[in-house]
Amino acid sequence: MDFIIQALGYIFDPVNYLGENAILPRLADHLIYTGLSLFIALVVAIPLGLFIGHTGRGKNFAVAATSSFRAVPTFGLLLFIVLLNGLGLWPLVAVLVILAVPPLLAGIYSGIQAVSRSTIYSARAIGMTEFQILSKVEVPLAIPLMLGGLRNATLQVIATATIAAYVGLGGLGRFIIEGLALHNFVLALVGALLVMMLALVIDLSLAGIQKLVTPPGVATVLTRKATDKQPKILAKIAQEREG
Amino acid sequence: MEWLWENREMVMGLLIQHVGLSVVPIIASLLVSVPLARIARRYRSLRGLLLGAFGLLFTIPSLALFVTLPAFLGTKILDPLNVVVALTIYGVAIMVRGTADAFDSVPNDVLDSASAVGYSPGSRFWRVELPLAGPVILANLRVVSVTTVSLLSVGALIGNGGLGYLFTNGYQRAFPTEIIIGVVLTLLVALIFDQILLAIGRIVMPWDRNTRSPESSIQPDLFAEAAH
Amino acid sequence: MIQYKEVSKRFADGTLAVNDFSLVIPAHKTIVLVGSSGCGKTTLLRMVNRMTTPTKGSIEIDGEDIAGVDPVALRRRIGYVMQNSGLLPHRTVTENIATVPTLQGMGKAEARALAMEMMDVVGLERSLSDRYPSQLSGGQQQRVGVARGLATDPNILLMDEPFGAVDPIVRSELQRELLRIQSELGKTIVFVTHDIDEAFLLGDKVVILEKTAKIAQQGTPEEILENPASEFVAEFVGANRGKRHLTIVENDNSSDRFVLVDGLGRPAGVLELSASQRAGSDVQLKQPKANSVSKARSVSNKTVQAGDA
Numbered sequence: 001m002d003f004i005i006q007a008l009g010y011i012f013d014p015v016n017y018l019g020e021n022a023i024l025p026r027l028a029d030h031l032i033y034t035g036l037s038l039f040i041a042l043v044v045a046i047p048l049g050l051f052i053g054h055t056g057r058g059k060n061f062a063v064a065a066t067s068s069f070r071a072v073p074t075f076g077l078l079l080f081i082v083l084l085n086g087l088g089l090w091p092l093v094a095v096l097v098i099l100a101v102p103p104l105l106a107g108i109y110s111g112i113q114a115v116s117r118s119t120i121y122s123a124r125a126i127g128m129t130e131f132q133i134l135s136k137v138e139v140p141l142a143i144p145l146m147l148g149g150l151r152n153a154t155l156q157v158i159a160t161a162t163i164a165a166y167v168g169l170g171g172l173g174r175f176i177i178e179g180l181a182l183h184n185f186v187l188a189l190v191g192a193l194l195v196m197m198l199a200l201v202i203d204l205s206l207a208g209i210q211k212l213v214t215p216p217g218v219a220t221v222l223t224r225k226a227t228d229k230q231p232k233i234l235a236k237i238a239q240e241r242e243g
Numbered sequence: 244m245e246w247l248w249e250n251r252e253m254v255m256g257l258l259i260q261h262v263g264l265s266v267v268p269i270i271a272s273l274l275v276s277v278p279l280a281r282i283a284r285r286y287r288s289l290r291g292l293l294l295g296a297f298g299l300l301f302t303i304p305s306l307a308l309f310v311t312l313p314a315f316l317g318t319k320i321l322d323p324l325n326v327v328v329a330l331t332i333y334g335v336a337i338m339v340r341g342t343a344d345a346f347d348s349v350p351n352d353v354l355d356s357a358s359a360v361g362y363s364p365g366s367r368f369w370r371v372e373l374p375l376a377g378p379v380i381l382a383n384l385r386v387v388s389v390t391t392v393s394l395l396s397v398g399a400l401i402g403n404g405g406l407g408y409l410f411t412n413g414y415q416r417a418f419p420t421e422i423i424i425g426v427v428l429t430l431l432v433a434l435i436f437d438q439i440l441l442a443i444g445r446i447v448m449p450w451d452r453n454t455r456s457p458e459s460s461i462q463p464d465l466f467a468e469a470a471h
Numbered sequence: 472m473i474q475y476k477e478v479s480k481r482f483a484d485g486t487l488a489v490n491d492f493s494l495v496i497p498a499h500k501t502i503v504l505v506g507s508s509g510c511g512k513t514t515l516l517r518m519v520n521r522m523t524t525p526t527k528g529s530i531e532i533d534g535e536d537i538a539g540v541d542p543v544a545l546r547r548r549i550g551y552v553m554q555n556s557g558l559l560p561h562r563t564v565t566e567n568i569a570t571v572p573t574l575q576g577m578g579k580a581e582a583r584a585l586a587m588e589m590m591d592v593v594g595l596e597r598s599l600s601d602r603y604p605s606q607l608s609g610g611q612q613q614r615v616g617v618a619r620g621l622a623t624d625p626n627i628l629l630m631d632e633p634f635g636a637v638d639p640i641v642r643s644e645l646q647r648e649l650l651r652i653q654s655e656l657g658k659t660i661v662f663v664t665h666d667i668d669e670a671f672l673l674g675d676k677v678v679i680l681e682k683t684a685k686i687a688q689q690g691t692p693e694e695i696l697e698n699p700a701s702e703f704v705a706e707f708v709g710a711n712r713g714k715r716h717l718t719i720v721e722n723d724n725s726s727d728r729f730v731l732v733d734g735l736g737r738p739a740g741v742l743e744l745s746a747s748q749r750a751g752s753d754v755q756l757k758q759p760k761a762n763s764v765s766k767a768r769s770v771s772n773k774t775v776q777a778g779d780a
Contacts, residue, residue, distance in 0.1 A: 003314045071389045071433040073396040075407060076426040079414040083422065122557025125522050126571055126619065127547035140561050159304035163397060167414070176310055180320070180400065189314060192307035199302045215561030216603060 007189035021174070023194065029170035030198065033089075033161040037096030038154060045101050049108025053142070054134050062109055066102040074099055074160050082167045092164050099160055100153040107149015111142030140215055147210040151203055158199045162191075172198065247424055254409070254424070261405025261432060264398070265391045267327050269436070272334025272387050277380070279335070280342035281368075294340050301336035305329065305397045326398040333394065334387040341383030345376035374448065381444045385437055392433040396425070406432070472498050473519060473627065473659065478528035480514050488514045489525070490683035497676075498626070501653055501660040505670040506680030512663045515684055516629050519661060520549045532627070547571050550620030550628035550658070554635045556612040558604040558619070564590070565600045568618045575623075589618040592655075594648055610641035617649070621656070630662040634669070646672055667708050671696075679704055 010016055017024045052058050078095045085091040115138050123137045124130075139146075165173030175191025178184070247254060283290040303311075308329045313320050316328065349372055357371040358364075396407025404411070409425030412418075473496040480489040488511040496502045504512040517523040518530055521542040529536050537545055558567045565586035566573075573582050583600075590597055593614045604612055613633055620628050634642045646669060653660060664670055670677045671692040678689040681703060688700040696715070699705035709715045716734035719742060733739040 070386070071393050071430050073393045073407070073410070073426055073429045075396045075399070075404075076410040076422050076429065079410045080419055080422045080426070083414055083417060083419050116560075118553070118555055118557050119559060121522075122551070122553055123559065125517075125520060125546060125551045125553065125557070127543050127545075128570075128574065129543050132574065137559060155302055155304075159306070162304045162306050163400070166400060166411075173306065176306055177400070180310070185310075185313070185320065188310045188320075192311045195307040196303050196311070199304055199307075200299065203302045 003186055003189055004193075006186045007193055010186065010190045011193060021178075023172075026170055026172050026174055027194070027198070030158070030161055030172045030195075033092060033096060033164070033169075033171060034154070034157050036089075037093050037100055037157050037161075038150075040093065041097045041100035041104055041153060041157075042150075044097070045104035045108060049105045049146075050112070050134060050139070052105070053109035053112025054130070054138060056113075059109065059113070062105060066106045069102045074156075075163055078160060078163060079167065087168055089169075092161070092167075092169055096157045096160055099156050103152040103156060104149050107146045107152070108142070111145030111149070112138045114145060115141045144210055144214045147206060147213070151206045151210070154202055154206065155199060158195070158202065162195050165191075246418075246420055254406075254428070257406050257408055258428060258432070260403075261392070261395060261407075261429070264323060264326060264403060264405050265330070265388075265395050265432070265436075268330035268334050268391050269384070269388050271327075271331040272338050272391075273380075273384055275331065276335045276338035276342045277373075279339050280346055283339070283343045284346045290343065294343065297332075297336040297339050300332050305333075305394055306400060308332065309398060309401050321402040323403045325401065326395065326403045330391050330394060334391055337387050337390065338380075338383050341386075342376070342380050345379035345383070346372065348379060349375045377448050378444070381440065381448070385440050388436045388440055389433045392436060393429060396429060472496065472533055473661065474531045474534075475515070475518075476529045476531065478515075478518065478525045478530060480511070480518070480523065481526045487683055489518075490685065491528070492684045492686070493528075494678065494686070494689070496659065496661060498659045499657040500675040501662060501673055503662045503664060503670040503674035503677045504680060505664055505667055505674075505677060506684075508665055510680045510682055511684035512665075512680050513631055516631055516661055516663045519627070519629055520546045520551060522546075547575065547623060548625050548627075550623070550625040551631075552613075552616045552620040552628065552633045553631045554633060556604065556616035558612060558615055560604050563601050563603060564595070564607070564615050567604065567615055568622050570619060571623050585622060586618070589622050592621065592652060593618045608641075609637045610645060613637060613645055614648070617652070621652075621658075626659055628658045628660045630660060632664055633662075635664070635666075642669075649673060671708075679707060 011023070016022050019025075052062050074095075077098070078092075081095050082091050085094070119141075120133060120137060123133050128136065161171050162173035162176065165171055165175075165177040172191050172194045175194065176188045177191075179186070179188025179191060279293060283293050309325055310320065312318070312325045312328055313322070316322075316324065318324050353375065354367065354372065357367045362371060396404045396410060398404035399407030399411045406425045406429050409421050409428075413421030413425065475492050475494045475496075478489060478492045479487070481487050492511075492515065504515055506512050514523055518525055519532075519537075521537060521540075524538075529538060531537065559570065562570070565583050568586035568589050569577065569582035572585060573579075577585070587597055587600060590600065595611065595614050595618065599607065599611065604615070607615065616633065620630075634645050637645065650673065662670075662673055670679075674692060676689060677692055677695060679687040679695070681687045687707070688695055688704045695704065695708060699708060717731040717739055720730040720732055720738075727744045729742040729744075731739045731742050
């Protein structure tokens, strides 16, 4: 516990905020890695996820890919790519993007898939265009699950960006790696606590946003059970759409 | 390949370490989360608290958790216990929600009728409730297994990463082949663990379709990704 | 007027749902397509707004082949009401009702005013206007569904088992409401159901379908009951048995009221003869015997038994 108190003392001492190896620049690095990677990942995942979710095409592939991706050791992937491409911002961002896309994709397409088929059917039957169905029905209803995917992707990226310090990149992980190398346990704890706080703050903010944007009156609509209880007729419709 | 043959003893040792260090958290997650989930079902007010607390633990990046635990456990930084406890925490964080949902999915009237035909509370749990929740629990355990095996490699940074050592060593020696071998072997371990869990499921729950077809509807939360 | 011309539909999996179906649906009437599940009735309905495309034949609305009409434009001028309402769960009642007018560019205030009017039409309290569908009862949701279908004032209203998922009391309420609305608006309604009582209650004309949408009989409810075209129809409408087969119980106090019993011997209602009917009676009543059931005349009359519909 002494270590924790010492580490907290370090964190809350403004002396350690600015300077070459201080907290704020490393925090900034961490945020830049995270933000940049998530941005690129979103640019990739949103159109792809919307396409898969709306059309149902490539869904099996996406499910298999996202779930088997869990098994890939991200640490090994990171070191491999950095080793081949050299140290720098872009190899790291490339790895982080690769890691962020599957959970984002899963959130988007499964969010759309969870929208009741009968709701979508009726939207089409009263004369919505496919784009209107997507933008006015599927996306608003899928947003909570989409943000769930964003939360997972963000945690993934923050965690992996921490490990990136091992290959000499910046970010809050530097404190941990340096602490371990110098046998300075307090310094390692400083890094660990900072990363935890960062992850927590960002995740809680996203959770807050998630609550905020959940359309009123739909809290129960998004449960899996709701989609299972579809009239048999709709199976026929689905059949026909595929045909 | 040549490298692998020359270093087969080291790799074998790492493989065994990897298996050992990941089996413990996987089993521990199961043993801890089932009673926790039961408590969550029994005491509604505790449910939110419990799930929330593990949700927060789940947000902690792995490396941060690895180096923080010694301060709480009083262990040395290189003690394998740190990694085992950390992975157990993640495992429980993934499992406790899924397991609570699994118990919730057991219909109340089934439980009532079990009591009505004379099951004692204890035997009702073991013979009715647990078997019915079993398939969903197994599905979650499979996620935990895969996640644990893949996450363990980060432990190489504090000397307990099993096959993760091949990553750090390969990186330091600028030898990508070694990293690839590490990745492939890790995937292999994950795959074998998954098959073992499926086989156990088939033996223990022969009535369950889910253990036969992995593409069934009751899959664990897609979002219980390995976030670390 | 809607005209089916030798229409067939084979699904991608090879199932033949509709086989060579032809029918003329006159304007401003309620036509009910009735049949067991899987007879193709819903497929027929969906062809009208191109939610399903026939594999053979054509459908014309007022003489225009709909195959040449843009499906979205077509759907916007045809009202559609389905089972489980199909409302948008994230939109309020008024937003749901005014969905199509809003899509067509109607302003917010105007759309809301229109939605309020439609709520009056379908008998919904205006105080429900800002509720979400999940906050409504099943019957209220269906009313919103009907209001949405009517919001663009379409000539045609397609109703796909709209009252199938609500309980019997609410269903009969909704059925009466639909009769009232139709008497005021006079739309061309194509209504699909598997419930023959509902079909006889609502339909100006009823079309009874067998497998692959083969027309077993079409006509007014009276025509069908009076003269079932086949054993299948007689069986389907239950004209020779059960609660539709009514007989008069003789009374001995010579009043003009007769108790009717159904095929199972349960009292089903009362038949009252007017003076003129009594005078020129073609109902030849035999000399009454106490407590006996006469077979003087079988009455198949939907107004008599409407009470239990």
